[in-house]
Every structure is written in structure tokens, then in C-alpha cells.
Amino acid sequence: MSTLQYIILIPALIFVLMSVASGLIWVERRLLGIWQDRLGPNRVGPFGVLQVLADILKVFTKEDWVPPFADKPVFITAPAIIVVTVLITFAVVPFGPRAGLADLNIGLLFFLAMSSLGVYSVALAGWASDSKYSLLGGLRASAQMISYEVFMGLSLMGVVMLAGSFNLRTIVLAQRHMWNIVPQFLGFIIFMIAGIAETHRLPFDLPEAESELVAGFHSEYSGMKFGMFFLGEYFGITLISAMMTTLFLGGWMGPVLPPIVWFALKTFAFICFFILLRATLPRPRYDQLMSFGWKTMFPLSLVNLLVTGGIILAAR
Amino acid sequence: MTTSFYLAAAVALASTLMVITRARIIHALLYFIISLFSVSIMFFVVGAPFAAALEVIIYAGAIMVLFLFIIMILNLGAEAAAQERQWLTPGIWLGPSMLALILIADLAFLISRGGVYTNGLYAVTVRPKDVGIALYGPYLLGVELASLLLLAGLIGALHLARRNVPEEGEDGTGIN
Numbered sequence: 001m002s003t004l005q006y007i008i009l010i011p012a013l014i015f016v017l018m019s020v021a022s023g024l025i026w027v028e029r030r031l032l033g034i035w036q037d038r039l040g041p042n043r044v045g046p047f048g049v050l051q052v053l054a055d056i057l058k059v060f061t062k063e064d065w066v067p068p069f070a071d072k073p074v075f076i077t078a079p080a081i082i083v084v085t086v087l088i089t090f091a092v093v094p095f096g097p098r099a100g101l102a103d104l105n106i107g108l109l110f111f112l113a114m115s116s117l118g119v120y121s122v123a124l125a126g127w128a129s130d131s132k133y134s135l136l137g138g139l140r141a142s143a144q145m146i147s148y149e150v151f152m153g154l155s156l157m158g159v160v161m162l163a164g165s166f167n168l169r170t171i172v173l174a175q176r177h178m179w180n181i182v183p184q185f186l187g188f189i190i191f192m193i194a195g196i197a198e199t200h201r202l203p204f205d206l207p208e209a210e211s212e213l214v215a216g217f218h219s220e221y222s223g224m225k226f227g228m229f230f231l232g233e234y235f236g237i238t239l240i241s242a243m244m245t246t247l248f249l250g251g252w253m254g255p256v257l258p259p260i261v262w263f264a265l266k267t268f269a270f271i272c273f274f275i276l277l278r279a280t281l282p283r284p285r286y287d288q289l290m291s292f293g294w295k296t297m298f299p300l301s302l303v304n305l306l307v308t309g310g311i312i313l314a315a316r
Numbered sequence: 317m318t319t320s321f322y323l324a325a326a327v328a329l330a331s332t333l334m335v336i337t338r339a340r341i342i343h344a345l346l347y348f349i350i351s352l353f354s355v356s357i358m359f360f361v362v363g364a365p366f367a368a369a370l371e372v373i374i375y376a377g378a379i380m381v382l383f384l385f386i387i388m389i390l391n392l393g394a395e396a397a398a399q400e401r402q403w404l405t406p407g408i409w410l411g412p413s414m415l416a417l418i419l420i421a422d423l424a425f426l427i428s429r430g431g432v433y434t435n436g437l438y439a440v441t442v443r444p445k446d447v448g449i450a451l452y453g454p455y456l457l458g459v460e461l462a463s464l465l466l467l468a469g470l471i472g473a474l475h476l477a478r479r480n481v482p483e484e485g486e487d488g489t490g491i492n
């Protein structure tokens with residue numbers, strides 16, 4: 001690709017992602033409404049679509065307040081980190097046979113590296129706010145994300161073994177005959193659970209559990225800095241869904257429809273599933289979350305790795 | 317490629333300098349993370365993308381988060397920063413500076429001997445598979461020793477973190 005193409009493509013991708021993320025806020029509220037037998041936002045514009053626009057205008061005009069007791073530089077940097085790390089990761093996602101920004105030969109590792117950096121945003125926000133609720137939220141977030149990151153990486157090694165590469169495009173092409181979700185079903189489940197925990201969505205939203213911690217790590221944030229955390233969360237959901245599509249559901253592949261449409265459809269289905277989880281599952285206790293991670297998911301991902309490796313060796 | 321290598325190297329030096337001069341420990345930690353990133357870019361440029369990714373995943377993404385975790389629990393505020401400032405007197409720099417000077421002299425000597433150590437810098441790309449084959453081939457003993465060390469650490473951590481449950485009836489009530 002030429003430099004000019006990059007200059008056009010990168011802002012275009014960011015614009016699409018921004019629209020998707022803000023559109024998701026409306027989608028989530030409407031879907032939650034349907035599943036909880038109520039209407040949801042339906043006043044502004046047709047079916048309430050413009051509700052998001054009203055919310056965005058509101059958040060931009062809110063006072064952008066930094067608490068006097070906060071560590072100012074860290075407090076301001078923290079919300080930017082989550083948005084930047086997630087947006088950078090989209091560079092390696094193959095949206096179509098030829099679409100996508102970077103064809104990195106360590107694309108999968110790049111995704112894991114960037115998702116492990118996202119924890120700084122939450123932990124630093126919790127620390128810099130200098131309030132007990134924020135600090136507790138930050139502590140929870142860092143312990144939770146470090147624990148779930150371990151088997152998030154391990155659960156993907158089966159996929160890497162099947163494709164023989166860390167390149168995401170190669171991984172998609174390796175699923176020509178059978179999608180990875182069939183031979184790697186256990187890996188898929190483990191990756192999905194780890195992905196929900198990484199984006200700290202319900203039922204794993206203990207870092208911001210509002211019933212005990214006010215709003216957790218972002219208690220002291222207001223205005224667009226709060227908006228960045230909010231946006232970062234929706235970018236995160238989109239990213240995890242896109243990665244699940246790429247790694248386990250054959251990426252852009254599918255009959256009749258153009259590749260990019262297949263990719264968008266599969267990703268959107270996963271996003272809806274995330275929202276359905278939020279509408280159904282209660283939040284576990286923190287010690288339950290940790291012991292579930294280390295005592296159930298971690299051994300399971302090791303077993304998955306062992307069995308996959310054994311089968312690949314035997315089939316040779 | 318050479319430009320980006322030296323750019324990353326310059327950032328690494330500058331950020332490491334900031335690490336040792338910051339009084340607030342969390343700011344030092346943030347500069348240290350930047351330093352790790354620049355080292356990762358240097359690895360990438362010299363043809364070791366796997367090492368570059370691991371540098372970010374393991375050092376910046378896991379070990380430094382654990383550091384941050386401990387610092388958050390310790391609640392080091394303004395007093396700690398003041399104390400740190402008191403300790404960072406010019407006299408304290410003398411010893412480390414002398415030691416660093418020896419290393420710089422050594423480095424200057426090596427570089428002056430010619431381009432032997434820089435030739436072919438960008439020629440070979442080390443693939444992840446090569447790293448795995450090397451680790452489980454010629455360096456298997458090292459890997460096993462490291463795993464033994466980690467196991468010992470694991471048992472130690474388990475022992476330290478174990479909850480001390482008193483035996484039933486010790487205090488006469490049977491309730492712990």
C-alpha cells in the first residue's frame with residue numbers, strides 16, 4: 001500500500017470505529033430494553049437513534065474537572081491509554097482478503113501485547129484519582145486483567161498450532177476447510193470468557209461494580225475524560241468480537257455476500273451476545289472470579305494446549 | 317531502519333534517565349514502561365519481532381503491572397516523595413556514575429575496534445519457531461532450571477500467602 005492510501009485509510013477506519021462504538025451505545029440500550037421487557041430510549045429521532053448524538057453533545061459540554069487532590073498528569077493520561085491501545089490493535093485485524101492496515105507476521109502477539117497494556121489505563125486512573133473507591137477499583141482491575149490475560153494467550157496457542165503462524169491473515173486462510181470453532185471449541189470458550197474479563201464487561205465488571213464502589217476506577221472522572229473510558233469499553237467489545245471472528249469463525253469467509261459484510265455480520269453477532277450476557281448474568285464475588293480464573297480456566301486452557309498438540313503430532 | 321533504531325535508542329536513554337531522577341515512584345515507573353517500549357522497538361528493528369512482542373507482553377504488560385499493584389497498595393504520597401528528594405543528593409550519584417563510566421569506556425573500546433559487531437545487523441529475522449526450537453533444543457537444560465526456580469518461587473509464595481487457620485478448639489470455643 002502507498003503512503004497516500006494509508007493517509008486516507010487510517011482516518012476512515014477511525015471514523016468507522018467511532019461511529020460503530022457510539023452506535024453500539026444505542027444498540028445496547030435498545031436491546032437491553034427488549035430483553036428486559038421495556039422500551040429503552042425511543043424519543044429522539046426514529047427509534048431513538050439520535051439519542052447517542054444528544055448524549056455526545058451533553059458529554060462535550062460538561063465541565064471537565066480534575067480533582068485538586070489527584071495526580072494531574074497521570075489522571076489526564078489514563079483515559080487516553082485505553083483508547084489508544086485498542087485503536088492501535090485494529091491495525092492488524094484483517095477485515096477482508098485485501099482489506100486491513102498492517103500485515104504483521106506477529107499480529108496475534110501484537111494483539112496480546114496491546115490488550116495487556118490496556119490494564120494501565122484502569123490501574124493508573126484508580127491510583128491517580130486518590131480516592132478509596134477508585135483505588136479499590138484499580139486494584140481489582142489490575143489483578144483481574146493480569147490473571148485472565150494468562151490463559152487468554154494460552155487459549156489461542158491451539159489456533160496458532162493449527163495455522164502454524166502468528167499472522168492473522170494466515171490464520172484466517174488456514175480455516176478454509178473448517179472454522180477453528182469446531183476443532184478448538186474449548187479454546188473458543190476460554191478466549192471468550194477471558195475477552196469479557198479483559199474488557200471488564202458484566203458479569204466481570206468488578207472494577208466498576210456500582211453497588212459497592214460507586215463507579216470504581218472512574219468515580220472521579222467527568223466530561224469527555226469519562227467519555228473516553230466509555231468509548232474505550234465499546235472499542236474493546238468491538239475488538240474482542242472482531243478477534244473472535246478472525247480467530248475462530250473464519251474471518252471474512254462466507255458464501256454469496258462480499259467478505260467485508262460477512263466480517264461485519266459475524267462481529268455484530270458476537271457484540272449482541274456480549275450484550276445478552278449483560279442482560280442475563282449476575283455479578284460474581286471477587287474471590288469467586290479469581291478462583292474461577294486460576295482453578296478452572298487456567299488448567300482447562302493447559303489441557304486444551306496439550307490435547308491439541310498431541311493430536312497434531314499424532315496426525316503427522 | 318537505522319534512523320528508527322537510533323530514535324528508539326535515544327528515547328530509551330532519555331526515559332531511563334528520567335526513571336532514576338523522579339522523586340514520585342509512579343512517575344518513575346511510567347518512564348520505565350516507556351523505556352521498555354523503546355527497547356522493544358529496537359528488538360523489532362534488528363530482526364527479532366518475537367522478542368519485541370515478548371518484551372511488551374511480559375515486561376511492560378505483566379511485571380510492571382505487578383510493580384504498579386504493589387505501589388498502589390503502599391499508598392506512597394507526598395511524604396515519600398519528599399524523603400526520596402532528600403536521598404537524591406549529588407553525593408549519591410558518585411558511585412553509580414563511576415561504575416557506568418567503566419561500562420561506557422568498555423563500550424567505546426568495542427566500537428572503536430570496528431564494525432564487527434554491527435555487520436549483518438538487519439540480515440536475519442528470528443522467527444518465533446526458531447526461538448522455540450532453540451529453547452527446547454540446545455537450551456533445554458536452561459529452560460528446566462528456570463522452571464525449577466519458578467516452582468520454588470511458587471511454593472514460597474503459596475507458603476507466605478497461606479491463611480493461618482487455628483486448629484479447632486484451640487481457644488476453647490471451636491469458632492475460628
